[in-house]
Amino acid sequence: MAATINLKIGDSVVVKSGAKDPDLGIDIEGWQGRVIEVDAKHKLICIAWDSVTLKNTPDWVIQKCETEGLDWSRMHLQSDQVELANPRDTEKDIEEIVKKLKSKYAWLYLGEEGKRIQAVLEGVSPDDYWTALKRWGEHLAKVMHFPFDAEISAAHPRGPQRDDDRVRVKGVSLLDDSYGVIVELRLGRRRYDHPLDQLKPLDKNDPNSQIIKDYATWFANR
Numbered sequence: 001m002a003a004t005i006n007l008k009i010g011d012s013v014v015v016k017s018g019a020k021d022p023d024l025g026i027d028i029e030g031w032q033g034r035v036i037e038v039d040a041k042h043k044l045i046c047i048a049w050d051s052v053t054l055k056n057t058p059d060w061v062i063q064k065c066e067t068e069g070l071d072w073s074r075m076h077l078q079s080d081q082v083e084l085a086n087p088r089d090t091e092k093d094i095e096e097i098v099k100k101l102k103s104k105y106a107w108l109y110l111g112e113e114g115k116r117i118q119a120v121l122e123g124v125s126p127d128d129y130w131t132a133l134k135r136w137g138e139h140l141a142k143v144m145h146f147p148f149d150a151e152i153s154a155a156h157p158r159g160p161q162r163d164d165d166r167v168r169v170k171g172v173s174l175l176d177d178s179y180g181v182i183v184e185l186r187l188g189r190r191r192y193d194h195p196l197d198q199l200k201p202l203d204k205n206d207p208n209s210q211i212i213k214d215y216a217t218w219f220a221n222r
Contacts, residue, residue: 007045007079011035014085019077023070024061032085036074045082048074051093054101062101066108073098102126110217117218129222130177136215137175140196144208146171150185154198167192169199180219 007013014032021028031053037046049057057072065072106126107114120139124132152165165187173184173193181196197216201209 007035007038007082007084009035009038012050012085012087013045013047013082015077015082019081021075022077023068024064026061028075032088033074034087037076038079043079044076045079046074046076047082048094050087051089051097054094054097062105063108066105067111067114069109072101099125107218107221110221113214113217116214120214121218132218132222133175133180136218137172137181140181140211140215141172144172144211145206148206148208149202150199151202152194152198153200166202167194167199172196181215 012032012034015028015030017029019028020026031049033047033049033053035045036048037044039045054073062072064070103121103123103125105118107117107121110117121132121135124135126132147168147170150167150169152167167185167187170184170186172181174182176182176195179195182193183196183199185192185194185199196212197219199212201212203209
């Protein structure tokens with residue numbers, strides 16, 4: 001029988017030989033972190049991985065965790081699967097690497113759209129809304145084809161437009177804290193500004209359709 005050690009929150013521990021990730025089934029011998037939860041009754045602990053372990057975690061593991069909704073920064077294990085170890089970093093080191101990895105993988109949980117969103121926002125923290133919005137503004141101005149015809153999918157109840165109005169979209173006009181990327185459009189002879197995520201190209205084969213859908217998905221999940 002394996003020896004039992006009394007663990008407490010804050011202890012540094014390293015995973016023993018033979019232990020596997022309970023979700024992915026991969027070998028995690030030598031992974032190290034700090035105990036952040038102790039369930040003495042069920043002999044379970046939760047380990048927050050240290051910065052060295054996180055830096056060495058294979059890309060595919062983090063990507064799979066993101067797509068399957070798993071937390072790659074911590075793990076629950078049986079207490080007899082670890083042993084005490086000397087800490088090899090600081091809490092600040094962990095914060096920095098977690099922030100970096102979140103910027104790299106934050107949107108992958110959204111599937112194929114998430115991969116395209118991630119490519120647009122590479123290196124941008126998911127918590128930095130304004131920088132992300134500026135990145136989208138630059139990206140959309142570069143890749144979208146203007147002008148194009150579209151249909152309003154969500155009009156403001158007190159605005160001049162109505163749902164299903166057909167408009168001509170002229171280009172990106174501004175960025176707004178509340179409404180995101182705003183585009184200039186024409187309805188008849190009148191000029192209006194309208195949120196991009198509330199428009200749908202009339203031509204289903206218009207390449208702008210996928211671009212707008214990706215942006216709208218990010219905006220809804222920001």
